[in-house]
Amino acid sequence: AQSVTQPDIHITVSEGASLELRCNYSYGATPYLFWYVQSPGQGLQLLLKYFSGDTLVQGIKGFEAEFKRSQSSFNLRKPSVHWSDAAEYFCAVATDKTSYDKVIFGPGTSLSVIP
Amino acid sequence: DVKVTQSSRYLVKRTGEKVFLECVQDMDHENMFWYRQDPGLGLRLIYFSYDVKMKEKGDIPEGYSVSREKKERFSLILESASTNQTSMYLCASGKGAVNSPLHFGNGTRLTVT
Numbered sequence: 001a002q003s004v005t006q007p008d009i010h011i012t013v014s015e016g017a018s019l020e021l022r023c024n025y026s027y028g029a030t031p032y033l034f035w036y037v038q039s040p041g042q043g044l045q046l047l048l049k050y051f052s053g054d055t056l057v058q059g060i061k062g063f064e065a066e067f068k069r070s071q072s073s074f075n076l077r078k079p080s081v082h083w084s085d086a087a088e089y090f091c092a093v094a095t096d097k098t099s100y101d102k103v104i105f106g107p108g109t110s111l112s113v114i115p
Numbered sequence: 116d117v118k119v120t121q122s123s124r125y126l127v128k129r130t131g132e133k134v135f136l137e138c139v140q141d142m143d144h145e146n147m148f149w150y151r152q153d154p155g156l157g158l159r160l161i162y163f164s165y166d167v168k169m170k171e172k173g174d175i176p177e178g179y180s181v182s183r184e185k186k187e188r189f190s191l192i193l194e195s196a197s198t199n200q201t202s203m204y205l206c207a208s209g210k211g212a213v214n215s216p217l218h219f220g221n222g223t224r225l226t227v228t
Contacts, residue, residue, distance in 0.1 A: 009155070101163050
């Protein structure tokens with residue numbers, strides 16, 4: 001069965017430090033891949049997505065992610081974290097490219113930022 | 116900006132009560148979804164709808180039902196609330212296929228005592 005794992009339940013970084021959040025998926029073909037962010041008290045917001053083409057994708061708020069087919073990974077990165085980046089981050093995989101109901105969300109990684 | 120509005124931010128209900136969670140979107144999206152969010156489990160799809168009067172079961176529909184009488188409104192119903200339905204509930208809407216993003220409401224935190 002298709003699945004999405006985010007190995008880190010919680011990560012703490014200092015403001016200004018770099019960040020990498022890990023995401024691994026299990027799916028036979030190349031899926032659509034997403035990262036969403038959920039700030040405290042808010043719904044989820046799309047950070048970026050990968051459908052095809054360049055495996056390094058740029059998103060909003062200075063985030064980027066790299067698709068590595070050989071590792072079945074789609075890790076999220078940011079070179080310098082801001083205090084406002086403290087949030088829950090969800091990786092998601094669409095196994096059917098035409099229907100939202102086939103989007104599988106990972107368990108989430110909670111990010112804390114130390115001033 | 117697309118706005119998805121969930122009528123309540125917090126709800127406290129008693130076991131056995133019938134509970135209605137309301138969701139309204141203002142961008143004429145065909146597709147609407149209800150998710151349940153629990154720590155360590157991510158988002159799990161309860162029900163979804165791709166058109167008015169249409170509804171489909173998601174991954175965890177047991178104990179829930181939905182109603183979509185108008186395009187902009189999608190209601191989640193707990194026929195007889197139980198303590199294991201204490202959770203955060205998220206509504207989302209989207210247009211077309213997955214190449215356009217899902218837009219989420221801010222969530223309703225439901226506590227069943």
